Amino acid sequence: MFDREYFNLGYLDILSYRDSVIHRLDPRTKLVAALAFIVTVVSFPKYEITGLLPFFLFPAMLFSLGDIPVRFIVKKVLLVSAFAFFVGIFNPLLDHRPLHVIGGITISGGWISFFSIMLKFFLTATSALLLIATTSFPGICHALQKLGMPEIFVSQLIFLYRYIFVLAEEAMKIIRARDMRSFGSRGRDMKVFIRLSGMLFLRTVERAERIYQAMLSRGFTGRLLTMHSYGFTSADLVFLSATITLLYLFRTYNVVGALGRISLRGLG
Amino acid sequence: MHMADALLSPAVGATFWAGSLGAVTCCARKLKESMDESMIPLMGVLGAFIFASQMINFTIPGTGSSGHLGGGMILAIILGPYAAFIVMASVLTVQAFFFADGGLLALGCNIWNLGIYPCFIAYSLMYRPIVRQGNSPMRITAASVISAVIGLQLGAFSVVVQTLLSGRSELPFGAFLLMMQPVHLVIGLVEGFATAGVINFVRAARPEILENVLSAQPLSSGVSTRKVAVGLLVVAAITGGALSWFASANPDGLEWSVEKVFGRPELPAQEQGIAPALKSLQEKTAVLPDYGFKEPDKADKNSVGSSWPAPDPEASVSGIVGSAMVLAAVLLIGLAIRLLRRKPS
Numbered sequence: 001m002f003d004r005e006y007f008n009l010g011y012l013d014i015l016s017y018r019d020s021v022i023h024r025l026d027p028r029t030k031l032v033a034a035l036a037f038i039v040t041v042v043s044f045p046k047y048e049i050t051g052l053l054p055f056f057l058f059p060a061m062l063f064s065l066g067d068i069p070v071r072f073i074v075k076k077v078l079l080v081s082a083f084a085f086f087v088g089i090f091n092p093l094l095d096h097r098p099l100h101v102i103g104g105i106t107i108s109g110g111w112i113s114f115f116s117i118m119l120k121f122f123l124t125a126t127s128a129l130l131l132i133a134t135t136s137f138p139g140i141c142h143a144l145q146k147l148g149m150p151e152i153f154v155s156q157l158i159f160l161y162r163y164i165f166v167l168a169e170e171a172m173k174i175i176r177a178r179d180m181r182s183f184g185s186r187g188r189d190m191k192v193f194i195r196l197s198g199m200l201f202l203r204t205v206e207r208a209e210r211i212y213q214a215m216l217s218r219g220f221t222g223r224l225l226t227m228h229s230y231g232f233t234s235a236d237l238v239f240l241s242a243t244i245t246l247l248y249l250f251r252t253y254n255v256v257g258a259l260g261r262i263s264l265r266g267l268g
Numbered sequence: 269m270h271m272a273d274a275l276l277s278p279a280v281g282a283t284f285w286a287g288s289l290g291a292v293t294c295c296a297r298k299l300k301e302s303m304d305e306s307m308i309p310l311m312g313v314l315g316a317f318i319f320a321s322q323m324i325n326f327t328i329p330g331t332g333s334s335g336h337l338g339g340g341m342i343l344a345i346i347l348g349p350y351a352a353f354i355v356m357a358s359v360l361t362v363q364a365f366f367f368a369d370g371g372l373l374a375l376g377c378n379i380w381n382l383g384i385y386p387c388f389i390a391y392s393l394m395y396r397p398i399v400r401q402g403n404s405p406m407r408i409t410a411a412s413v414i415s416a417v418i419g420l421q422l423g424a425f426s427v428v429v430q431t432l433l434s435g436r437s438e439l440p441f442g443a444f445l446l447m448m449q450p451v452h453l454v455i456g457l458v459e460g461f462a463t464a465g466v467i468n469f470v471r472a473a474r475p476e477i478l479e480n481v482l483s484a485q486p487l488s489s490g491v492s493t494r495k496v497a498v499g500l501l502v503v504a505a506i507t508g509g510a511l512s513w514f515a516s517a518n519p520d521g522l523e524w525s526v527e528k529v530f531g532r533p534e535l536p537a538q539e540q541g542i543a544p545a546l547k548s549l550q551e552k553t554a555v556l557p558d559y560g561f562k563e564p565d566k567a568d569k570n571s572v573g574s575s576w577p578a579p580d581p582e583a584s585v586s587g588i589v590g591s592a593m594v595l596a597a598v599l600l601i602g603l604a605i606r607l608l609r610r611k612p613s
Contacts, residue, residue, distance in 0.1 A: 038373045043278045046436055053594045060602035080369050084272040087437050094438040117436055121274030125368035132365045150296030156358040159312020167320035193326035198469030204317040208310040260590025
């Protein structure tokens with residue numbers, strides 16, 4: 001399973017280097033927009049469903065403008081939905097107050113709030129993945145530094161990201177070697193695990209020493225420098241102001257109710 | 269046990285964001301003073317090690333399930349609390365971005381739950397005092413197991429508190445606690461033994477890696493725990509403030525949300541019964557002449573409509589129709605942009 005996740009990580013990385021309107025935006029713009037979006041979505045009260053629906057416009061726009069495969073992201077979102085689902089599913093069991101009656105079936109407040117949690121989960125998780133699918137990770141790190149995160153934390157993120165791929169490959173080698181020498185459940189006990197991860201740890205430390213030597217010989221003084229420079233362009237301004245205006249509109253006006261009323265009146 | 273965005277309210281999310289951000293800044297400043305540069309690549313690569321080691325899983329004795337290394341504790345033992353906290357925060361950040369594990373708003377909570385407790389509370393108050401008196405393999409094992417269990421118990425407890433403060437889940441405090449704590453007791457035990465095993469392995473192979481940290485720490489550890497305690501108090505006060513704000517705001521919030529769903533302040537359930545149902549039926553039939561029974565399918569629609577006993581069926585119908593329209597519009601906009609983009613290329 002982790003094998004696939006690792007591959008996914010690489011695929012997200014590839015996606016983030018595509019070229020589109022969204023990809024070209026300043027990472028800061030996208031980061032701020034994503035945070036604003038998440039906070040707005042989460043700020044809806046417990047029993048809100050209709051108010052959340054217009055917010056699907058944002059992922060839809062990003063999917064299509066950024067040319068991101070929908071199924072890939074949705075699959076990833078479902079993969080991590082366990083905790084929200086696990087906590088949310090107790091709402092229908094515990095909250096029986098009838099809130100809504102449709103077609104003779106009474107819907108309790110618990111189901112409404114459960115559904116609301118899942119909608120929020122889907123929106124927030126999708127937006128985080130879309131952010132990373134349209135922005136390279138070094139770009140995000142750069143944005144974080146520009147927004148005032150400590151330098152050491154940012155360089156830590158850059159290092160971590162760079163070496164995840166290297167060490168995952170190393171770990172895969174170890175796992176493959178273990179699997180080839182063991183049958184059934186043999187070799188999966190804790191004793192073997194400790195030796196394997198201990199080995200991996202020692203290799204990691206030795207690698208860190210080599211990396212440090214290599215960095216020193218290239219003039220490392222404790223700071224990481226980037227060549228790529230980003231700029232806040234008019235496209236960023238348009239994107240950011242449009243996002244915030246829409247977020248404000250969707251949060252304060254009941255778009256769904258208004259549309260429904262208008263269309264019903266039209267039918268009538 | 270990653271906290272999820274969907275279970276949080278903005279106030280709780282922001283509070284823990286502030287707390288974790290403060291801790292990261294404080295640790296970064298602390299490291300800048302005392303750290304040599306060779307730590308920078310070591311920290312980065314160890315963060316990646318946590319990811320990689322999670323790929324190697326093992327069977328938990330007695331059960332069929334498998335476990336893996338958690339991370340916070342082993343990092344604290346090897347790097348010391350400050351550097352370990354920074355590494356843990358970065359691991360969780362990458363998880364939030366790439367796996368949507370947790371979420372961007374919940375990241376603050378997750379750094380708090382999985383970083384602060386193991387690195388500062390469990391390590392500084394449990395592991396260090398035990399191991400400083402002599403680091404035999406037995407002592408290391410005992411210390412790791414105790415501190416891993418305590419770190420995870422605190423983390424699980426704080427997930428419960430955060431969920432409760434946010435008020436998105438119906439779970440009562442006691443029941444949720446009863447669900448979270450025993451599960452994390454088992455996880456903590458397993459993680460403690462796994463951590464101890466790896467530490468003892470490293471100690472046998474390259475003891476100097478562990479000694480560096482142990483000898484470097486005593487200078488600052490006395491100060492750090494006090495500072496952390498003060499920080500914890502501040503956050504507790506802020507959280508308490510948020511809680512009281514919520515306690516007072518909650519009934520209003522509920523009413524307001526009901527109003528949003530139904531376009532009226534009361535719960536429809538309060539008016540349920542035969543009389544309002546009849547009344548709504550009457551209203552329906554009174555509206556019918558306007559439509560006229562000219563077409564059979566229109567009459568059909570109306571008979572479906574009249575079986576909606578909710579006092580304000582128009583609101584719910586318009587809600588559903590509106591929802592369908594919004595979702596259809598979203599889908600169309602998305603597809604249209606995609607088609608337009610495909611054409612030129």
